[in-house]
Amino acid sequence: MTSWSSPSASARLAKRYARERRFKALGLGAILISLAFLALLLVTMTANGIGGLNLEFLSGSDSTDAATAGIWGALKGSLLTMAVTLGLSFPTGVLAAVYLEEFAPRSRWVDWVEVTINNLAAVPSIIFGLLGLAVFINTMGMPRSSALVGGVTLALMTMPVIIIAGRNAIKAVPPSIRDAALAVGASKVQTVFDHVIPLALPGILTGTIIGMARALGETAPLLMIGMRAFIATPAGGITDPTSVLPMQIFLWSDEIDQAFVRNTSAAILVLLAFLLAMNGLAIYLRNKFETRW
Amino acid sequence: MSANILLFCLAAFGLIGWLTARAKAGRLNTGKGVLHSLPTYHAWHQALWIVLPALLGWAIWEMISPGLILSAVLASPDAAILPAGEMERNAILSEAFGIVGNPGAVAFNPLAEKLVTVIAPVTAKFNWIGAAIVMLLAFCGGAFGFTRLKARFPARARVEFLVLTLLLAASCFAILTTLGIIVSLLFETWQFFNMVSPIDFLFGLHWNPQDGAGPEVSKTFGAVPLFWGTIFIGAIIAMIVAIPLGLMSAIYLTQYASAKVRKWVKPLLEILAGVPTVVYGYFAALTVAPMVRDLAKFIGMDNPSTESALAAGLVMGVMIIPFVSSMADDSIAAVPQAMRDGSLAMGATPSETIKRVLIPAALPGIVAGVMLAISRAIGETMIVVMAAGATANLSANPFASMTTVTYQIVQLLTGDQEFNSAKTLSAFALGLVLFIVTLILNIIALRVVKRFREAYD
Numbered sequence: 001m002t003s004w005s006s007p008s009a010s011a012r013l014a015k016r017y018a019r020e021r022r023f024k025a026l027g028l029g030a031i032l033i034s035l036a037f038l039a040l041l042l043v044t045m046t047a048n049g050i051g052g053l054n055l056e057f058l059s060g061s062d063s064t065d066a067a068t069a070g071i072w073g074a075l076k077g078s079l080l081t082m083a084v085t086l087g088l089s090f091p092t093g094v095l096a097a098v099y100l101e102e103f104a105p106r107s108r109w110v111d112w113v114e115v116t117i118n119n120l121a122a123v124p125s126i127i128f129g130l131l132g133l134a135v136f137i138n139t140m141g142m143p144r145s146s147a148l149v150g151g152v153t154l155a156l157m158t159m160p161v162i163i164i165a166g167r168n169a170i171k172a173v174p175p176s177i178r179d180a181a182l183a184v185g186a187s188k189v190q191t192v193f194d195h196v197i198p199l200a201l202p203g204i205l206t207g208t209i210i211g212m213a214r215a216l217g218e219t220a221p222l223l224m225i226g227m228r229a230f231i232a233t234p235a236g237g238i239t240d241p242t243s244v245l246p247m248q249i250f251l252w253s254d255e256i257d258q259a260f261v262r263n264t265s266a267a268i269l270v271l272l273a274f275l276l277a278m279n280g281l282a283i284y285l286r287n288k289f290e291t292r293w
Numbered sequence: 294m295s296a297n298i299l300l301f302c303l304a305a306f307g308l309i310g311w312l313t314a315r316a317k318a319g320r321l322n323t324g325k326g327v328l329h330s331l332p333t334y335h336a337w338h339q340a341l342w343i344v345l346p347a348l349l350g351w352a353i354w355e356m357i358s359p360g361l362i363l364s365a366v367l368a369s370p371d372a373a374i375l376p377a378g379e380m381e382r383n384a385i386l387s388e389a390f391g392i393v394g395n396p397g398a399v400a401f402n403p404l405a406e407k408l409v410t411v412i413a414p415v416t417a418k419f420n421w422i423g424a425a426i427v428m429l430l431a432f433c434g435g436a437f438g439f440t441r442l443k444a445r446f447p448a449r450a451r452v453e454f455l456v457l458t459l460l461l462a463a464s465c466f467a468i469l470t471t472l473g474i475i476v477s478l479l480f481e482t483w484q485f486f487n488m489v490s491p492i493d494f495l496f497g498l499h500w501n502p503q504d505g506a507g508p509e510v511s512k513t514f515g516a517v518p519l520f521w522g523t524i525f526i527g528a529i530i531a532m533i534v535a536i537p538l539g540l541m542s543a544i545y546l547t548q549y550a551s552a553k554v555r556k557w558v559k560p561l562l563e564i565l566a567g568v569p570t571v572v573y574g575y576f577a578a579l580t581v582a583p584m585v586r587d588l589a590k591f592i593g594m595d596n597p598s599t600e601s602a603l604a605a606g607l608v609m610g611v612m613i614i615p616f617v618s619s620m621a622d623d624s625i626a627a628v629p630q631a632m633r634d635g636s637l638a639m640g641a642t643p644s645e646t647i648k649r650v651l652i653p654a655a656l657p658g659i660v661a662g663v664m665l666a667i668s669r670a671i672g673e674t675m676i677v678v679m680a681a682g683a684t685a686n687l688s689a690n691p692f693a694s695m696t697t698v699t700y701q702i703v704q705l706l707t708g709d710q711e712f713n714s715a716k717t718l719s720a721f722a723l724g725l726v727l728f729i730v731t732l733i734l735n736i737i738a739l740r741v742v743k744r745f746r747e748a749y750d
Contacts, residue, residue, distance in 0.1 A: 016642055023644035027545025030538045031558060037611050038565055041576050048579075095463035103460060115736075117467045122665065122735045123728065124672020126699050127474060130724045133706065134477035156470045163467065189453040217569025220674035223703055246571040253575045253679060261579070268572050275567060283560075 045272070049265025057266055061232050062243065062251070066259030069252075071267050073234040077147055077242030078216060084151020084238055085215050089158040090208055094197075096159075097166030097204070102192050121160040128157045129224025137225060145226040147238040153225060154215040161214065165207020169200040202289030209282040213275050219246040245271045299424050303347055303431055307340045310435050314339030314442055321444045330449035338448040341455065342438025347431035354423045362412070362419050371411045375404065478728060481721035488715045489514045494722060500685035500696075502705065502716045514719055516726070518685035522695040526606040526681060527670035530691060534610025535666060539617025540659065544647055546618075547625055566615040574679030577608040582680055589692040600682030603691040609676050613666045620665065624658025625651055627746060661741040668734035672727060674699040698723045 003009065060070020096117075104110040132153035136142045142149040173196050181191040197204075227247050235242035243251070245267065252264040318335035322328045363386075366372055375382050389408035393416055442448075486494070489511045497515020542562060546555050582604040589597035628651055636646040652659070682694030683704060705720040 016645070020642045020644045023647070024545070024549055027541045027549060030541035031545055031562070034538055034542060034562060034565060034611065034614050035558075038561070038568075040580070041568070041572070044576065044580055045572070092463045092466050095460050096466065099457075099460035099464040103457060104464070113464055113468055116471045118739060119732060119735055120467055120471055122668060122731065123474070124669075124674070124699070124731055126672065126674045126702055127478075127724055127728050130702070130706075130721060131470070131474045131477055134481060134721070135473055159470070160467060187449065187453060189456055193456075213567065217567075217571070219569070219571040220678075220699070220703070223674075223678075224706055226707075228707055246569055249571050249575060250675070250679070253571075253578065264575060268575065271569060272572070275569070279567060 042272075045265045045268050047265075048261055049263075049267075049269045052262040052266035053269060057263070058270075061234055062230060062248065063232060064230075066255070066257055066263055069260075069263055071245070071248065071270055073231060074243045074245050074248035074267070075270070076234045077231075078244040080147035080235060080238050080242065081150045081154065081244055082212060082216060084147055085154040085158055086208075086212060088152060088155035089162055089211070092155075093159045093162030093208070093211075094166050094204055097163045097170060098192060098197065100163070101167050101170040102196065103188070117160050117163050121164060124220075125157060125218055126220040126224065128153055129221030131156070132221060132225045143239045143241070145229055145241045147235060147240070147242050147244075149225050150222050150227060150242075150244065151238065153221050154218060157218070157221065158211040158215045161211035162204070162208050165211070166200070166204045169203025169207065170196060172203060173199045199291070202285050206282045206286045209278050209285070213278040213282075216278070217246055217271065217275060219250055222247055223250075245274075299351075299427060302428065303344060306428075306431050306435070307344045310343045310438070311336045311340040314439070317442055318448075321442075323444075327444050329445050329447050334449040334452050335442055335446070337452045339435065339438045339442065341452070343431050343435040346434035347427050350430040351423070351427045354426060358419050358423055362415055365415050365419070366408070366412050369411055369415070371407070375408075474728065478721055478725040481718050482725045484713070485715060485718035485722045489719070494719070495726075498687060500701075502719055510715060514715070516698075516723065518687045519696060519698050519701055519723065520726075521687055522602065522681070522685070523671050523697040523699070525689070525691075525695060526602050526677060526697055527609060527673065528667045530603060530606025531610035531613055531670045532663065532667065534607055535613035535617050535670075536663060538610075539614045539666075540621050542614070543618040543621035543625065547622055548643060548647060548651075562615050562618060565611065568612070570612070570673060570675040571679075573608050573612055574675040574677075577604050577676055577680035581608055585692065594692060597692050598682065598694045600680060600694040601692045602681060602695040605677050605681040605695075606691070608680065609670050609673055612673070612676070613670055616669060617662055617666050620662025621655070621659050624655040624662065624742075624745065627658060628654045657741050657745040661738040661745070664734045664738040664741075668731040668738070671697075672699065672731055674703060678703050698727050702727075 056068075057070045058075075059072050060068060061073035063069040100110065100113065104113075132149060136149045136152055137144055142152070177195050177199060178191050181195045182188070186194065222244060227243060228251065229241060229243070230251070231241055231243045249264055249267045249271065252260045252267065315332045315336035318328065318330075318332035322332065366386075367375075375385060385402055385405045385408065388402055388405040389412055392405065392409050393412050493511045494514050494516055496517060497512060498517050499512060499515045500518050501513045503510050503513045546559060546562075550558065582599050582601065585601050585604040585607070586597050586599055589601070632650055632654060633646060636650040637643070641649070677697045677700045681697060681700060683696055683700065684694050686693050686695045688695070702720045702723050705716055705723075
């Protein structure tokens, strides 16, 4: 039997500890590499784009001349598209979540709906673009490259996200709340709409904001529905052809003129600022209203 | 009467009904237990009876009125000026209707301009008729609803039934969307396979899409180079980056980092998942691709291309890191604490515990997470569009320009706008392949995750 203090044992131990340190350093290294990449990305964009951020850039529209091109037309298009997306996906998403969590009987049909929703959340975004092109534009004749068709397409993409977040938020409301409401004579519908939904709302809103942030940064499905045109005037309504922020970035990135690098990076900064604000709001809402039961 | 005014009238009418019904129901409430439902429910019942039949009638009218207007226009004596040929006739008619709908437009065809004077009054007349029908329906519905307003009337049950129907309808949207995707992809793909043989498409090695039909054209749609490019970029290069980095950061964050570090680093890592793909694509094209090209020059390749599979794959891998990391995090957290404690108690170091106990136990979950990550990577579009290149290339050289399924879908559908050509239709066939592959990956992965969770619960 070797003793713990024998040279061979302590050498083995030292080797194991060294391996332990190497492993730990490897983990730290992985995190640092990932964060360094993020930092490099942000620094590159800021260095290229910060000089282009001024009032003229924020209030102008697309132009063939890099010096006069601005972001307002695309920003307005993004806001219109997001309004359509929110208006469609929020009510249907919340109602569907309420149905599945509170009213749905355990049946094969409901299982199907659940499987479908989970899969829909993982379908590549470009497939939604193909759906938008084939159904909304070619079959239903909605105006090409408008905020309307873009918003509807993105709404289909956002809806599963809202349903999943909504279901989790509703699931987190304890049964005692429902029992209490039912015990004083409220109907099932009254219980859900007057007690469960208000309590689940912060969670639902957090999920909605995150889904909307994803939709705001989405480009591929919008490429499919023709939002690739050069549009020099901001859209007046949801049926006018328009561009959106990520699409403007994509269009400018294709320009050969080197001056557009600044515009593209500045537009990326604007987009990232919006996304950061939305995610910040989501985190704030979660921290402020989250109740631990 | 424009649609907005009509909508406003309907809303106002509904509001009046709501208020009246509530007031009346309130008066009916004479004592304890007389009223079956709260006054608000009677109010909603009344308002819904006003609005819903009217909206339904409006929708039906919108469907039938264009036909009525057209036949009325054609029946008018002025329509005799139209040429007899069906094509010309339809062109002029559609131009004239376009001008009526949009007063700013100018007519190219003088006949169309003449027709406008015929169509405009007819359209106006039918709009008035439609508005009258809608308001009449609102009134009738409202009157019927009002007759049912009695103390014993179960208004709540009726309103709640409608609410439940609405909930059920909302939950069917997901099914409808999936059906819409499947049907539209299948339909267009079927049309494509009428022109190009599926065997050539799925197994052909040569991708250079040409329009037309026949065996020669069929040979230009060999999609294997695209499948290879997609797998090489999304499932090989990106995963070589994402799996070690994602797994190691998850291990460090869950096993080594203090709570404070975790609280700060985890959201930072998740920012990587929140950056829009177009930004990654631009970064790949602007910064990473030149670096990769310099690297290729450095190791002695002559004339490397700026667009390379490596640049796209690297950036895509970084994008996937937080995804792999959070999946690994979940599955490591699902391993029972007793297993970890047992290993540590036997004298294993933390890293030995992780390597020999935690990771083997969490492996099904990690593999499922990697499958989900692959399905996300192969469906990713903007990074490859901006950094990977357009040439179909069947090579294993990461510095070569390579194209992917998603790149080609974008390429084929944003060029020419003729819809029923083999070229545009092939994009839907590619989309169908992508959909099926990601669907299979997702279903298997979700099933594995579920079974894995049950095993330790």
